[in-house]
Structures are given as C-alpha cells and as structure tokens.
Amino acid sequence: xxxxxxxxxxxxxxxxxxxxxxxxxxxxxxxxxxxxxxxxxxxxxxxxxxxxxxxxxxxxxxxxxxxxxxxxxxxxxxxxxxxxxxxxxxxxxxxxxxxxxxxxxxxxxxxxxxxxxxxxx
Amino acid sequence: xxxxxxxxxxxxxxxxxxxxxxxxxxxxxxxxxxxxxxxxxxxxxxxxxxxxxxxxxxxxxxxxxxxxxxxxxxxxxxxxxxxxxxxxxxxxxxxxxxxxxxxxxxxxxxxxxxxxxx
Amino acid sequence: xxxxxxxxxxxxxxxxxxxxxxxxxxxxxxxxxxxxxxxxxxxxxxxxxxxxxxxxxxxxxxxxxxxxxxxxxxxxxxxxxxxxxxxxxxxxxxxxxxxxxxxxxxxxxxxxxxxxxxxxxxxxxxxxxxxxxxxxxxxxxxxxxxxxxxxxxxxxxxxxxxxxxxxxxxxxxxxxxxxxxxxxxxxxxxxxxxxxxxxxxxxxxxxxxxxxxxxxxxxxxxxxxxxxxxxxxxxxxxxxxxxxxxxxxxxxxxxxxxxxxxxxxxxxxxxxxxxxxxxxxxxxxxxxxxxxxxxxxxxxxxxxxxxxxxxxxxxxxxxxxxxxxxxxxxxxxxxxxxxxxxxxxxxxxxxxxxxxxx
Numbered sequence: 001x002x003x004x005x006x007x008x009x010x011x012x013x014x015x016x017x018x019x020x021x022x023x024x025x026x027x028x029x030x031x032x033x034x035x036x037x038x039x040x041x042x043x044x045x046x047x048x049x050x051x052x053x054x055x056x057x058x059x060x061x062x063x064x065x066x067x068x069x070x071x072x073x074x075x076x077x078x079x080x081x082x083x084x085x086x087x088x089x090x091x092x093x094x095x096x097x098x099x100x101x102x103x104x105x106x107x108x109x110x111x112x113x114x115x116x117x118x119x120x121x
Numbered sequence: 122x123x124x125x126x127x128x129x130x131x132x133x134x135x136x137x138x139x140x141x142x143x144x145x146x147x148x149x150x151x152x153x154x155x156x157x158x159x160x161x162x163x164x165x166x167x168x169x170x171x172x173x174x175x176x177x178x179x180x181x182x183x184x185x186x187x188x189x190x191x192x193x194x195x196x197x198x199x200x201x202x203x204x205x206x207x208x209x210x211x212x213x214x215x216x217x218x219x220x221x222x223x224x225x226x227x228x229x230x231x232x233x234x235x236x237x238x239x
Numbered sequence: 240x241x242x243x244x245x246x247x248x249x250x251x252x253x254x255x256x257x258x259x260x261x262x263x264x265x266x267x268x269x270x271x272x273x274x275x276x277x278x279x280x281x282x283x284x285x286x287x288x289x290x291x292x293x294x295x296x297x298x299x300x301x302x303x304x305x306x307x308x309x310x311x312x313x314x315x316x317x318x319x320x321x322x323x324x325x326x327x328x329x330x331x332x333x334x335x336x337x338x339x340x341x342x343x344x345x346x347x348x349x350x351x352x353x354x355x356x357x358x359x360x361x362x363x364x365x366x367x368x369x370x371x372x373x374x375x376x377x378x379x380x381x382x383x384x385x386x387x388x389x390x391x392x393x394x395x396x397x398x399x400x401x402x403x404x405x406x407x408x409x410x411x412x413x414x415x416x417x418x419x420x421x422x423x424x425x426x427x428x429x430x431x432x433x434x435x436x437x438x439x440x441x442x443x444x445x446x447x448x449x450x451x452x453x454x455x456x457x458x459x460x461x462x463x464x465x466x467x468x469x470x471x472x473x474x475x476x477x478x479x480x481x482x483x484x485x486x487x488x489x490x491x492x493x494x495x496x497x498x499x500x501x502x503x504x505x506x507x508x509x510x511x512x513x514x515x516x517x518x519x520x521x522x523x524x525x526x527x528x529x530x531x532x533x534x535x536x537x538x539x540x541x542x543x544x545x546x547x548x549x550x551x552x553x554x555x556x557x558x559x560x561x562x563x564x565x566x567x568x569x570x571x572x573x574x575x576x577x578x579x580x581x582x583x584x585x586x587x588x589x590x591x592x593x594x595x596x597x
Contacts, residue, residue, distance in 0.1 A: 002468040004320050007529040034450050037457065039544045053542070058468050060531065073417040082450045082567045086559075110280040110596060112331065119285060138368065154382040154395070175294035198297050198388050199396070 005060050013051075013064045018073055021065060025076050027100060028061075038086040040094055043048065046070075048094060055107060062104050079100040085109075093120045138185060153214040153216065154197040163209040164188060170201035192217065242270065245578075249278055253356050253582040256592035259350065260569070264580065269581065272573040274566055276596055282597045286447050287556040291391060292318060292526060295553065300386050303557065303594040308341040310558075313389045316471070317532030317545045318392050324522055326418060328512025330394040331472040332513040337381075337389060339502045339509070340407070343414070345537035346499045349589050353492065356586045357434050362424060369417050376410050379403065390543045404510050411503050420550045422496050426489075435488040439572045439584040442486060449568050452561050453539025454498070455588060458483050458490040467537040488587045527550055536561055538589050560594035 005012070015022050025035075038055040043049055043066070049075070052063040067073055075098040077084040087098045088109045095118040111117070140147065149155065171179040178194035179201065181184055181187065202210045243264050249257035257278040263271040271524045283302060287295045301309045312334055319326065347370040354362040374384040380403050381387040389395055423429060441451070446459045457464055464480035470517060480499045483490040526547030533542050539561025546554040565588045572584050 003465055003470060003533040005531045006320060007531065034447065036450075037542045039557050041546065043554050051544075056442070080450065081448070081570065082564055085566060091423065095347060105275075107344075108277075110277040112277075119282065150379050150382075152380070152382040153378060173294075175290060175297045197298065197383075200294075200297075 003058055007062065016063050018067060018071070021088055022076060022079070023075055024031050024063065025052070026090055029079055031058060031080070033061070035080045035083060038083060038090075039091045042094070042098070050090075050096075066101060068099075072097045072099045074099060075101045092118075094118060095121055115116065127196070145230050148218075151214065151230045154212050154217045155201070155214045156192070156199070157195060157197065157211050159188065159190070160209040161188065163207050165207055168204065169204050169206065173200045173204045174201065220239075246477075247581060247585075248439040250581065251582070253352075253586065254590070256590065258585070258590060258592050260510055260573075260581070260585070262573070262578070264578065267577055269573050269576055269578065271317050272569060274569060275564075276592060277597075278414070279330075279593050280596045284556055284558070286490060287553060289552065291551050291552055292547065295556070296391060297388065299556075299558075300508065302387065302593045302597055303560075303591055304340070304385055305345050305593065306536045307386050307536065308337055308389070309534055310563060311388075312338060312402075313532050313541055313543045314536040314545070314556075315390045315392055316534070316545050318526055318547075320532065321526040321528045322392075322522065322524060324393055324520060325447060326394045326520060327360075327517045328472070328514050329516040330518050332509055333395050333399065333518065334390070335472040335476070336399075336407070336506055336513075337387070339505045340376065341501055342502045342537045343506075344370055344377075346495045347373070349495060350492070353583070353586055354425075356582050357431070359431070362421065365417075367428065369414050372414060374405055374411050375412065391519070393522040394517075396519075398518050405504065408510065411506055412425055414525060415500070415503050418499065425492050425496060432489065434583060435578075436485075438576070438580050439490045439567060439587060441488050445568075445571055449571060450564055451539075451568050452564050453589075454491055454494045455537075455539070455565055457481060458494045460484045465540050466535060471524065475512055476505055478505060485529060488583060491587050494581050525549055526553070538562060538591060538594075558597060560597075561589070562588070562591045562595045566590075566595065 007013070007091050033054040033056045036055040037052070039051045041049055041051075047066060050065045050067065052065070054063070055062045065073075073096060075083070075087055077087060078100070080104060084102045087101060088103075088105045090096045091098060091105075092107050092111050100101055111119075131173045140167060157166040166183045166188060167183055168183060171181045175198060178191045178195050178196075180189040180191075199212060202212055245262045247260040247262055249259045254576055259275040259278075261273045262269050262488055262528040263273075265364055283298055287298055290298065292409045292430045296314060298309050299314045300307045302310050307349055319531065338568065347366050351366040351370070354360075354366065378384050381389050389397055441455070441459050443460050446456050446461055452463075460482060462482045466478075478501060481494055481501060483494050485493075526545075527549040529544070531542060531544055533540055535541075541561055542559040544555070544557040546556075548554045568588065569585065573581065576584060
C-alpha cells in the first residue's frame with residue numbers, strides 16, 4: 001500500500017485542538033519529521049477540519065483539528081516556513097482566519113479584489 | 122579550433138531537419154486522434170454520448186431527432202466512442218481543416234445536410 | 240541609502256509561466272524577495288466536485304502540460320485504493336513505461352530552458368530537437384502528443400504491440416547517443432560553469448527545514464526518492480536514487496542529467512520484463528472513504544487527498560504539487576545574490592506555476 005494511505009476513522013488520526021497545536025508540531029519537528037501537506041475540508045455551516053500530514057521515512061502520521069470559522073487559528077509558519085502558502089490559500093478559498101503569518105497576502109493570493117469571496121465554503 | 126571546422130563543414134552539407142509545410146505534409150500515425158465522425162443512419166438519438174462528455178460538447182434531442190457537435194469544445198477524449206450502444210461514432214486520424222461554420226449539424230437523410238466545408 | 244524595489248515581473252522572457260517576485264535591492268545585491276502568484280488560477284478543485292468521478296480523470300490531466308501523465312496516474316491509483324480494485328500486472332508495467340518516458344521529456348525541457356536562461360540558444364534548440372522524438376513516440380502509441388489520456392479507473396485504455404516496443408527502443412538508443420554528445424557542455428564548459436557553480440547554495444539543514452522535494456533535495460545530499468517504496472511496477476525494477484552533494488545550481492543540473500540516463504535504463508528494463516495479459520478490469524460501484532495518494536513526479540513528490548461520499552460526485556479533491564513545496568526555498572536562496580543571477584536561481588527550482596495554482 002505504500003506510499004498511499006487509507007484514512008480510517010479512529011485508527012489513523014490523532015486529534016488535537018488549537019491550544020496545543022504549536023507544541024505538538026514543534027515536538028514532531030524535533031524528532032525529525034518533515035511537513036508533507038495541510039488539507040482542509042468543510043464539515044457543515046460553521047465548522048471545518050484541518051489535517052496536518054507529517055512524514056518520516058516514507059510513513060505518514062496525521063493530526064486533525066476541528067475549528068469554527070469565527071475563531072482564529074495559530075499559524076505554524078514560523079516553525080515550518082513552507083506552511084505559509086497552504087495557510088494563505090485557505091484564507092482565500094475558505095475564509096479561515098490565521099494569526100501571525102510569516103507573509104500575509106490578506107486574501108488576495110489567488111482571487112482578485114473584485115472576485116467571488118470564499119468559493120469553496 | 123579543428124573540431125569547430127569539422128562541425129561547420131558537417132552542418133553545411135546536411136539536409137535541414139524541418140519540413141516545408143504545406144508543400145510536404147506528414148502522413149498521420151494510425152492512432153492519431155483527429156476528429157469525431159458520426160454515421161447518422163445508425164444513430165438512435167438516445168443521448169448517452171451527451172451525458173458522458175466531460176467537456177459538454179454534444180447536444181442530442183430525441184423528440185426532434187437532432188444531433189449536434191460543438192467542434193471547438195471537443196477534446197477527442199474517446200469517452201463517447203466507448204459508451205455508444207450502437208457503435209456509430211468513430212474518431213478518424215485526419216484533422217479537420219479550417220472552415221467558416223462553427224458547428225456540425227447532421228439530420229436523418231430526408232432533408233438536406235448542412236456540414237462545415239472540408 | 241534608500242532601497243529600490245524591482246519587479247521581476249509576471250511577463251519575463253526567461254520564465255515559461257507567469258510568476259512575480261518583488262526584489263528589494265541594495266545597490267546590486269538582493270536583500271529580500273517576496274513572491275506573488277495567482278495569474279493562472281482556474282478553480283479546478285471546485286470543478287472536480289461537479290463532475291462524475293470517471294470524468295474527473297480528464298480534468299486532472301489538464302492541471303499541467305508537462306507532468307500531465309503522472310497527475311492522472313496518482314488520481315487513478317487513489318480511487319482504486321478506495322474501491323479496493325486490483326489491476327492486472329500488464330497494466331502496471333504499461334503505466335511505468337509511459338511515466339518514465341514522460342520524465343525524460345520533462346527533463347529535456349528543463350535543460351533547454353536553463354540553456355536559454357544564460358543565452359545559449361543553440362543548445363536550447365538541440366535539446367528540444369530530441370524532445371520532438373519523444374513526442375512522436377507518444378503520438379505513435381497513444382494518439383496525442385502531450386495529454387495522452389491513457390489511464391482510466393481499472394486499468395489502461397490502450398495496449399501496445401511488439402511494433403510499438405521496437406519503435407520505443409530505437410528512440411531510446413538515438414536519444415542516449417545524442418545526450419552523451421552534449422551533456423559535457425552542461426558539466427564541463429567554462430562559461431556555463433562560471434554561471435552555475437556556487438550560485439544559489441542550499442545546505443542540507445535548509446533542505447530539511449524548508450521541506451524541499453525532488454531534485455532540489457537530492458542535489459544537497461539527501462537520498463529521498465518515493466520510487467524506493469516500490470509502488471506500481473517499480474518493485475520489479477532495479478535502481479538507486481541519484482544523489483549529489485554540491486547544493487548549488489551546477490549540482491541540480493547534474494542530478495537531472497543523470498536521472499535522464501536512469502530513466503532510459505528503466506524503460507529498457509520494463510520492456511524486457513512485461514508479462515502478457517489483460518489491461519483493465521470492470522469496475523462497479525462508487526467510491527466512499529478518504530485516501531492520500533502520493534507519487535514521484537519529475538519535479539518531486541505530489542500528494543493527492545480524495546474524499547468520496549458514496550455518490551458519483553466526489554466530496555473533495557485536493558492536490559499539493561511539488562512546486563508548491565519548493566517556492567519557499569526562494570526566500571532562502573535569493574537574499575545575498577546579485578541581480579543577474581536571479582533568473583538562473585528561479586529556473587533551477589523548475590517552476591511549474593500552472594500546477595501550483597490549478
């Protein structure tokens with residue numbers, strides 16, 4: 001099955017919340033993991049879920065976080081600089097509010113100033 | 122210095138590698154995907170090809186016996202050929218030449234056919 | 240001293256696709272670089288939710304024109320893992336043959352563009368002349384030159400006969416002979432070395448911190464190649480990842496040239512080992528579940544996230560392409576370099592901006 005991975009509920013995730021997000025990611029970075037990708041999916045009218053995929057020696061570990069659109073999520077771009085493009089894209093397409101980004105495009109990365117707002121929500 | 126002289130003399134007497142199109146036209150390969158062709162006598166206007174098309178290039182109407190292809194949208198992906206129940210659609214290997222009309226409209230052979238000029 | 244800002248604009252003769260870098264300059268040295276993308280955004284992830292999961296194969300192929308075969312291969316492998324479909328062995332070998340031919344074509348395109356980047360037009364024309372032979376092989380075997388639509392859920396749409404294999408092997412011999420003549424120009428020529436050695440240095444710690452993928456990581460000494468896990472038919476083939484330790488632009492060119500020779504060898508091995516049999520299986524039902532599918536494209540590792548909910552339309556499709564992960568390395572490589580080196584450094588990450596923005 002490598003390198004693909006089927007995601008099955010309660011078997012292949014660790015659930016975290018936004019308070020200990022930065023500490024968990026820092027622990028994985030110190031162990032030598034590499035950040036593979038961040039995925040976002042809507043869960044209804046008010047909530048979304050973010051999944052952080054970390055990789056070590058071709059095996060993946062997944063961390064899942066459930067949040068609301070009205071709250072701010074801390075950004076991990078000072079720990080892993082390559083996360084800044086993922087987070088700016090979700091700010092554009094879903095309307096999620098990240099705080100403390102390394103470079104902040106303020107919602108204009110893909111969508112111009114007069115385009116549709118939050119097309120994927 | 123001597124190696125440059127041999128390269129220059131070799132290139133001076135060689136044929137050009139480009140073709141003088143449109144005087145010399147390359148014969149297309151056997152599997153080349155050129156254009157879609159429908160044998161209208163066998164068509165039963167079921168509409169399966171229009172449902173399967175990923176680019177929405179076909180319009181089929183069962184009650185008025187109407188089959189239309191928008192040639193600008195077709196990507197010659199071969200899906201309609203695979204799913205046609207009567208096997209009346211084929212993809213030939215000759216490309217369409219330029220014309221003045223935008224669509225192809227084929228009807229049952231009682232009235233005249235309007236076709237884009239070849 | 241006031242700082243000037245020079246836009247390395249979206250339209251530039253050296254870039255194949257629009258990308259804007261705002262360079263903050265101090266006399267002749269770059270102090271900071273801010274990238275801005277978004278000129279070719281087409282919204283393909285939203286379109287994939289409106290179409291059937293079989294029709295989405297044609298959408299996913301058109302994300303990029305250079306690495307198009309590998310995009311559809313990653314998508315189809317993901318859907319087959321959700322639905323539990325096992326495809327025949329001959330189909331796996333056919334996928335690997337077409338994938339390695341696509342990798343050769345992509346690396347020859349890169350070599351032409353980097354030669355054009357330092358003004359060496361005749362070398363650019365030589366490499367693209369050989370790329371035409373590969374595109375003729377693609378047209379002979381499948382029907383189209385660039386976007387070949389040979390994959391479907393459950394196997395392949397077209398088969399290859401012995402006549403096709405003979406034509407492929409003949410083309411491989413011709414390309415190997417030509418490549419041995421002019422790879423010395425990239426590696427040993429005095430003017431080319433003056434422009435690439437020591438430029439754009441990325442150390443091993445930087446590669447791990449910025450999570451670079453593909454030949455960028457392998458040129459700094461990290462042997463990370465996703466084909467080692469042995470997916471598809473790679474478990475029957477025999478190869479090692481190509482690694483260099485220079486870390487600069489010269490090392491990245493050498494890695495890509497050596498990978499082209501390695502791909503020619505892999506195609507010959509696959510053709511000699513291909514078994515007889517069917518090329519596709521019948522697929523019934525609709526996908527339900529989530530999967531992550533990864534593949535090694537010419538530019539690095541691509542990650543697909545597919546979620547299906549039991550109907551014909553997919554719930555979510557998310558693509559992370561290798562250039563998306565490599566762009567932040569520009570923030571590390573550009574500060575401290577001179578202005579004439581900026582195009583060369585931007586081209587060595589092999590940017591494919593239409594992949595990045597979908």
